[in-house]
Amino acid sequence: MASLSQRLKDRAKELGLSPVGITTATPLYEARRILEQAEALPFTTGSVLQRTDPKLVWPEAKSVMMVGLPYIVPAEGPQAGTLQGYFAAGSGGQDYHCVLKEKLAELAAFLQSEAPGALTVPFVDTGPLVERALAYRAGLGVWGENNFVLRPQVGSAFFLGGLATNVDLISDSSIAGTCLQCGQCRDACPTNALDTPYLLDYRRCLSYWTQAKEVMPPELRPLLGNRLYGCDTCLRACPLIEKSPLDGVTVDLATFLAIGNREFKQRYASSSFAWRGRTVLQRNAVLALGNSGREEAIPILIPLLSDPRISIRITAAWSLGQYGAFESRLALAKCLQQEIEPSVQAEIKKALNESPRKW
Secondary structure (H helix, E strand, C coil): CCCHHHHHHHHHHHCCCCCEEEEECCCCHHHHHHHHHCCCCCCCCCCHHHHHCHHHHCCCCCEEEEEEEEECCECCCCCCCCCEEEECCCCCCECHHHHHHHHHHHHHHHHHHHCCCCCEEEECCCCCCCHHHHHHHCCCCEECCCCCEECCCCCCEEEEEEEEECCCCCCCCCCCCCCCCCCHHHHHCCCCCCCECCECCHHHCHHHHHHCCCCCCCCCHHHHCCEEECCCHHHHHCCCCCCECCCCEEEEHHHHHHCCHHHHHHHHCCECCHHHCHHHHHHHHHHHHHHHCCHHHHHHHHHHHHCCCHHHHHHHHHHHHCCCCHHHHHHHHHHHHHCCCHHHHHHHHHHHHHCCCCC
16 A cells, blocks of 8 residues: 555545645755855744744644645747736746645545544645645656746646655655756846846846836846736746746736726636735736837826826836827926826936927
């Protein structure tokens, strides 16, 4: 009869989870060393010790099962010169957090039926633990130069989830070797955020900036293209990741900018990007209009100079500044006379001074 660990893995694969692996609940010493030398990372919780020691999160933990939920990476990514906004691979469907939590709950129920008295704690992006380090140690894949855990034998990109338990399970070994080290992911990165292999400069990462509430630095805005949430360029460039001929998830920018908060929640509540909220995503859509190079964007942008949200007015001013048309410059000049917010005033003045005149 197969071991409990193998039966648990088999059940995970029946649930559509791949790859899967098991590791101990001992500290992640290498990850701790790296984190101690790095600056604080965004969208994380807990101290370095909590992030690298499962027992500090849950003292009863003995084993951790790590699972992957595969998702499709389209062969075609963000497109220039379009009035469509692009959502990164895996973000447009049902929220993977919810999908993984449901599947982890089924795994927990299976483990408890096989080992009465077993206790479990599932986690998907919600706790302090460094999931990628746990996944690597559990043998789910090798480190990619783009900081993803890659599984050459599987070929798909995958989201990560984990199930900690007080049951002693048989641990897997990490996979020897590295990714291809071909540098294609680093070369493809629009902002050179991957210049150093295996080290992401998140302050230059477009995926970070599509989620950050602070305004994107001006030098990175043209590089955003039409991305609204996330950036999968490095995954698309990786030879180890299978690509789908299906198109990526896009949305009409004008339509997306017109929806209110209630409609946003109704339409996108089940997506994985809904947590970030309407304002940040619409701010990105405004930048995408500026990057489109399409003068049809001008009449969409002009009303946004009066939007009650400061970040929308700032990005609308920048985007209009990408067009030197009389209509855009006139709208900026009129707005400057009425604007009272210093940050927006500064953006408008910069747009008027730097935009190319076409009249």
